[in-house]
Amino acid sequence: MSAGAEPYLRITGQRRLVGELRVNGAKNAALPCLAAALLSDQPSRLRRVPSIEDVRRFLEILSVLGVESDIEGDQVAIRPSGVCGGSPPDDLAAALRASFLVMGPLLARSGEASCGTPGGDVIGARPLDVHLAGFRALGAEVESVDGRTIARAPDGLRGATFVLDYPSVLGTENLLLAATLARGRTRLVNAAMEPEIVCLAEMLNRMGAQISGAGHHTITIDGVDRLSGADHELIPDRIETGSLLIAAAATRGQVCLQGLRSEHLEALLGKLGEIGAEVRRAPAQLDITVDENARLVATNLQSLPFPGFATDLQAPMTALLTQVEGTSVVHERVFENRMQHLDELRKFGANIIARGEAPRVIGPTPLTGAAVAGTDIRATAALIVAALTAEGESRIYGIGHLSRGYADLAAQLRYLGADIEQVGSVDTLTN
């Protein structure tokens, strides 16, 4: 590859995925649990941390704010310096959405927090109103100046009942983090119920917080004066698990995934069953089998907050639905601009009719290899699923997105028998 050329994944499709592997810890649990480290001046240890770009960037942000860390295999040892404050550098804030998670802890701990416009996948407007209204409900003054959010609570935060307009995942996490050190009781009503919220609440409780109800619509937090460190293992990554299950089904494979929590994947497992994939489940293991001659049939789905079908699996699932018989309707109901993979899927020959937020996927369509570009983490995963089923060679560009959220998806797929290799290296600072 010539210097400066864009890296890509080269995939030769139509290899059946077969084998067993253990999934990684969850990206979307790692980031809020790392943010929790800002709440204490004592060391913590996080286990099962995925080796992804967003974690490395978040650790850089923590370092600027006074929290050092060491990566030791899949563990992160966190060493707060005792003084914590400041603001994430703007380029790092803009690199990932979860950078905004430093706001809640900094506000609670030092009475002041600020952050530039957080970045992340471009999949919709992604406003911050839920976070900001929640901080105000806890007694903070909040202003936005040139895209920078500044929040102040010089006399400390005080507990309150706050109804979230929408059960935002990061919004719930930010308010949970802030409320742990507020005076008195906070009730978060219409809170997000994602497993990652439960994982964060468990870590905070290990640190000495008093949180009940995480995983339900209403979370109650009784504020405490200080928090200690904690030793905490992250939950398995349900999106990585789901992506691998979808890839296995699309290649009519036979795959066993281990070290997971099948109860986090009910909506996907239901849909895989509806299309005709055979899934055998145990609490920590899933076996998926699709015979080469099995007849897979269409289904409809809508993405929703947990426990509904995860929006992060909508794009990979859409790629799979090109391979089933009949018309499937896919309704994206969480983000308003999360259909950018459709044009790229059509380059493989997919037959997809756009209908606003609910396109029709008509299948089965034999796909042929194509050169395509991912626009966000999960859209790139969807293109990989399509390439795995396609006849001939594909090139997937935009793979910097992939390394933000998947620890080693290409290596996992290769291990299961896919013909996939990365050509060129990803510039981790600019993707």
Ligand code: UD1
């Ligand atoms: C998190 C996940 C992301 C996942 C998403 C939905 C992380 C790091 N990212 O993102 O992978 O796709 O949950 O499961 O955990 N909204 C508002 N006001 C707000 C905040 C959000 O209206 O203040 C809206 C958004 O525009 C969007 C919807 O709520 O339409 C969902 O967003 P949210 O749950 O906040 O997603 P994230 O937490 O950003």
